[in-house]
Amino acid sequence: MRHWIARQRYLIDFTLASLARRKTKNIGLVLVFSLLVFALASVTLLTSALRQEAARVLAQSPEVLLQRMVAGRHDLIPPGYIERIGRIRGVQQVEGRLWGYYYDPVVKANYTFQVAATVPPPAGRIVVGPGLARFRGVQAGNVLSFRSYSGKLFTFTVDAVLPAESELVSADLVLLNEADFRAFFDYPAGHFTDIALSVANPQEVRTVATKLAAALPDSRPILRDEVLRTYQSIFDWREGIALALLSAAILAFAILAWDKASGLSAEERREIGILKAIGWETGDVIRMKLWEGTLVSLGAFLLGYLAAYVHVFHFSATLFAPVLKGWAVLYPSFTLLPAIDGLQIATLLFFTVFPYAVAVLVPIWRAAITDPDAVMRG
Amino acid sequence: MRYAGRPSALAAWVFAVLIALFLASFADAGRLGQKRSGEQAARAELAARLRLTDLALFTEARYTRHPSLADLHSAAQDHPLSLEHFPSGSLLPPPAHLRNHASLDRETTVPD
Structure with a gap:
C-alpha cells in the first residue's frame, strides 16, 4: 500500500511539473472550466431554493x-x-x-x-x-x-x-x-x-x-395543489431555459476540452515518447494523464461550486437579478433558505469531472501504445 | 516566491482546503437554514393571513405577477394574435393546470 501511495505521489509530482510547464494554458483552462461549473451550479442552486421556498411559503395559500x-x-x-x-x-x-x-x-x-x-x-x-x-x-x-x-x-x-x-x-x-x-x-x-x-x-x-x-x-x-404545481413547473422551466442558454457555453467548452484532449501537442507527444524510451510503461503514462484530468476537473468543479454557493446564498444571486427582473421596476430583495439537492450536485460532479478525466485518456493511450521512436519523430 | 516542497504535497493541501470548504458549504447551508427559517415562517404566515397565492418575483405584468391566477389567454392578453413582449414571459410557462388544456378538457370533470 505504502509503495502504491509513493508511486502515485511521484506520478502527481510529475503531472504537476508537466502542467506547470504550460502554466498559462492550464490556468486558463481551469478558470474557464470553473466559470462553467459556477454558472451551472448557480442556476441549479437558485432554482432548487426558489422551488422549495414557493412550496413552503404558499403551503397555506x-x-x-x-x-x-x-x-x-x-x-x-x-x-x-x-x-x-x-x-x-x-x-x-x-x-x-x-x-x-x-x-x-x-x-x-x-x-x-x-x-x-x-x-x-x-x-x-x-x-x-x-x-x-x-x-x-x-x-x-x-x-x-x-x-x-x-x-x-x-x-x-x-x-x-x-x-x-x-x-x-x-x-x-x-x-x-x-x-x-x-x-x-x-x-x-x-x-x-x-x-x-x-x-x-x-x-x-x-x-x-x-x-x-x-x-x-x-x-x-x-386548487392549492395547482398553484404549488405551477411554481414547481415555473422553476423547472426557468432552470431548463437557463441551461438551454448555457448549452452554447457548454458546447464551446466541450470543443475546447475535446481539442485539448484529442489533439496532443507535438510537445506532449515528444514527452510521451521520451517517457516510454526511458522505461515508463504504458500504464504509468495513462495513470499520469488520468491524474492530470482528475486534478484539473475536480479543482475546477470545487472552485466553481464554492463560488456558486457564495453567489446564491450569500449574495442573493446578484448576477442573475437582471435576468429575473426583466422589465419590472420593482424587484424584491430577498435571501433564500439554502436548499442543496445532493443528487443534483452529484450529477454535476459526475458530468464535469468524469468526461474530462476520460477524454484525456483516449489520445494518450493511442500515443502510448505506439513505438517511442515513431512518437518522438512525430 | 518558489515553493520548495514536493508539488504533490502542495496539491494535497490545496485539495484538502477545497474539499473542507465544499463540506463546510453543507454545514453553512444548515446554519443559514436555521437562521433564516424564522424569516421564511414569517413569509408563510403573511401569505396565509392575506390569502396570497403568488411570489412577488416578477411584477412587470399581471400574468407574471400572479402566474397561478393567469387566464387562459394571458400570453395574448392584449389581442388574440399579439406577440409576447415581456422578457419574463419568455422564461415563464403557462401555469401547469392550463397546459395541455385541450386534452385536460376530456380528462377532467373540473373545467379549467
Whole structure:
C-alpha cells in the first residue's frame, strides 16, 4: 500500500511539473472550466431554493380559489355567488377577495392593491410592502398619492411598512380597507375579485371543486395543489431555459476540452515518447494523464461550486437579478433558505469531472501504445 | 516566491482546503437554514393571513405577477394574435393546470 501511495505521489509530482510547464494554458483552462461549473451550479442552486421556498411559503395559500370567467377572461364575482357557494356541502369558509393592479406612472412600477381581510388599516391609511417603500422612499407616517383610474387623486397615509423579511411575497403590496379599495377602483358594491374558500375535509377538495364547477358553470376553481404545481413547473422551466442558454457555453467548452484532449501537442507527444524510451510503461503514462484530468476537473468543479454557493446564498444571486427582473421596476430583495439537492450536485460532479478525466485518456493511450521512436519523430 | 516542497504535497493541501470548504458549504447551508427559517415562517404566515397565492418575483405584468391566477389567454392578453413582449414571459410557462388544456378538457370533470 505504502509503495502504491509513493508511486502515485511521484506520478502527481510529475503531472504537476508537466502542467506547470504550460502554466498559462492550464490556468486558463481551469478558470474557464470553473466559470462553467459556477454558472451551472448557480442556476441549479437558485432554482432548487426558489422551488422549495414557493412550496413552503404558499403551503397555506387558499385551498380553492374561484374565479369567474367571461369570454375566456377573468371577471368580477357578482353578488349572490358567495351565498350559493356557502350552501355547497363540504365548504367550510368562504371569503370574497378584493385585489387589483395599479400602475404608478411616477416610478413606472406595478403595484398590487389588496384589501387586508384581517386587521384592515383605518380609513385613509395604507400598509405598504417593503419593496414599494424602498422604491418610493417612504416610511410609516409619510403620505402617498395615487391617481385612480377614474382620474381622481387619492391621498393615503402610510400606516406601516410590512417586515423586510416578507419581501419575496409582499414587495409590491398596498394593503387598504374595503371602503377605500372600492372608492379607489370605483368597484361596484357587492362585487369581488375572486373567492377564497376552505374545505372541511382535505380529501374532498377535488369533489368540492367539481360541485362548484357544476353549480357555477362560468367559474374556474383553482386548487392549492395547482398553484404549488405551477411554481414547481415555473422553476423547472426557468432552470431548463437557463441551461438551454448555457448549452452554447457548454458546447464551446466541450470543443475546447475535446481539442485539448484529442489533439496532443507535438510537445506532449515528444514527452510521451521520451517517457516510454526511458522505461515508463504504458500504464504509468495513462495513470499520469488520468491524474492530470482528475486534478484539473475536480479543482475546477470545487472552485466553481464554492463560488456558486457564495453567489446564491450569500449574495442573493446578484448576477442573475437582471435576468429575473426583466422589465419590472420593482424587484424584491430577498435571501433564500439554502436548499442543496445532493443528487443534483452529484450529477454535476459526475458530468464535469468524469468526461474530462476520460477524454484525456483516449489520445494518450493511442500515443502510448505506439513505438517511442515513431512518437518522438512525430 | 518558489515553493520548495514536493508539488504533490502542495496539491494535497490545496485539495484538502477545497474539499473542507465544499463540506463546510453543507454545514453553512444548515446554519443559514436555521437562521433564516424564522424569516421564511414569517413569509408563510403573511401569505396565509392575506390569502396570497403568488411570489412577488416578477411584477412587470399581471400574468407574471400572479402566474397561478393567469387566464387562459394571458400570453395574448392584449389581442388574440399579439406577440409576447415581456422578457419574463419568455422564461415563464403557462401555469401547469392550463397546459395541455385541450386534452385536460376530456380528462377532467373540473373545467379549467
